[in-house]
Amino acid sequence: MVLSREGVPAELARGLEDRLTGIPGLDAVRERIAAWRQASENGPGAHIHAMLLGLRRLDAINMAYGAAAGDGALEEVASRIAHFANEELDGHWLLARAGGGSFALVANEACSRERWQLVADQLAEAVSRPIAVPSGVLRLSPRIALIRALADEGVDSMLDRLGHALESARDQQGTRLAWAEGEATPPGHSAAQLEADLLGAIDRDEIEILFQPQFSLEDDRLTGAEALARWKHPRLGRIGAGGLFAIAERADHVAPLSRHIAAKALEAAGNWPKALRLSINVTPADLAFGNYVRQMLDLVRASGFPPRRLTLEVTEQALIGDISQAAQILAEFSAQGIRIALDDFGAGFCNFRYLKVLPIHYLKLDRSMIDGITTDKRDVAVLRAIVAMAKALDLQVIAEGIEEEAQRQVAAREGCAYYQGFLRAQPMSTAMFDSLARSVG
Incomplete structure (x- = not known):
């Protein structure tokens, strides 16, 4: 599990490590913020943000599902917070256990109040996703308290104010986020304003395309990249893909945004070496x-990017609405030489009917299927079974979220074909990916 953008010093981790989740305690927060402030050139309180996330109903979960399920839920929540912070935060950050069902996330992040609240809202969504346990499915309802540190404010004062704000959020029905008291409250950037901003963001060229490189597990060569989107908001700064599409959904602007991202990605990929694929x-x-196939194929033709080098990644969530219609649409793409990947496999309920009716070429494993393969024999057994099933169906397996060399080795040994993750490369700009492609081509 990633605990911090910087990592936790070994001497600190030994004394502070929480046996359940493997993350440090609040003393690590005090140490890290002190180090950030000492290194800061902009004043003692520059850019220190924090949030305290608390989970409700843990006692009820332990009674209904057993203590092991409760412990497993805490471990999953810690993992989700760490992965979210890795993807959404630009600066240094640290995740710590605050006791019971509470976690503290602190960041040395230059961002506005509105941006920090948007990050917290998206984190709450990530933690709220269903968690599968042996005896059922858990649905957690997190509450989050937020703070922007005052100048010269001590860490204990920050934690105390966060604690009071979290208690207030827990006591108020329907309240998920609460700001700690004692700080200035500038006019907010409302959800309606964000939606209005997004409608013009495409015309203002604020949507940036990043590329997550993908590699062969057989020989570690670069094989292509997945296109990702970020919003360079003029006031709030960088908004990640999760926040971007959540805003787009509220504004009923997902389809135009998706087409814009596809067009920019195809245009950028036109300069890639001929062996590389675009997802x-x-x-x-x-x-x-209704016209998705025609519009997408028009974009592909206009870009000049060969259809045979294009992969469309579709999640189980995208298939829930009308599986028959989805199968027909994907079959039309497949007939043009475009390949189809079933994304985030293992994250949902894994409806195996999709494998029967869809023209799939790849299974792309969710990172949750990779996290434990270096330490848990059951996780390895599940991976082995998935790969065997994929081979029987003539599918190739892509492992997502590879962050350690040991994970890469297990995935290669068990027969996965490709991988992506922070072990080799983080998402990068078009120019950086072009440079990488030229250096290995």
Whole structure:
């Protein structure tokens, strides 16, 4: 599990490590913030943000599902917070256990109040996703307290104010986020304003395309990249893909945004060496749009990018609406030489009917299927079974979220074909990916 953008010093980790989740305690927060402030050139309180996430109903979960399920839920929540912070935060950050069902996330991040609240809202969504346990499915309802540190404010004062704010959020029905008291409250950037901003973001060229490189597990060569989107908001700064599409969904703007991302990604990939593939994500709004196939194929033709080098990644969520219609749409793409990947495999309920009716070429494993393969024999057994099933169906397996060399080795040994993750490369700009492609081509 990633605990911090910087990592936790060994001497600190030994004394502070929480045996359940493997993450440090609050003393690590005090140490890290002190180090950030000492290194800061902009004053003692520059850019220190924090949030305290608390989980409700843990006692009820332990009674209904057993203590092991409760412990497993805490471990999953810690993992989700760490992965979210890795993807959404630009600066240094640290995740710590605050006791019971509470976690503290602190960041040395230059961002506005509105941006920090948006990050917290998206983190709450990530933690709220269903968690599968042996005896059922858990659905957690997190509450999050937020703070922007005052100048010269001590860490204990920050934690105390966060604690009071979290208690207040827990006591108020329907309240998920709460700001700690004692700080200035500038006018907020409302959800309606964000939606209005997004409608013009495409015309203002604020949507940036990043590329997550993908590699062969057989020989570690670069094989292509997945296109990702970020919003360079003029006031709030960088908004990640999760926040971007959540805003787009509220504004009923997902389909135009998705087409814009596809067009920019195809244009950028036109300069790649001929061996590299491009992967583009398909949204539920895409599959529900009657002219999606025609519009997408028009984009491919206009870009000049060969269809045989294009992969469309579709998640189980995108297939829930109308599986028959989705199968027909994907079959039309497949007939043009475009390949189809079933994305985030293992994250949902793994409806195996999809493997029967869809023209799939790849299974792309969710990172949750990779996290434990270096330490848990059951996780390895599940991976082995998935790979065996994929081979029987003539599918190739892509491992997502590879962050350690040991994970890469296990995935290669068990027969996965490709991988992506922070072990080799983080998402990068078009120019950086072009440079990488030239250096290995």
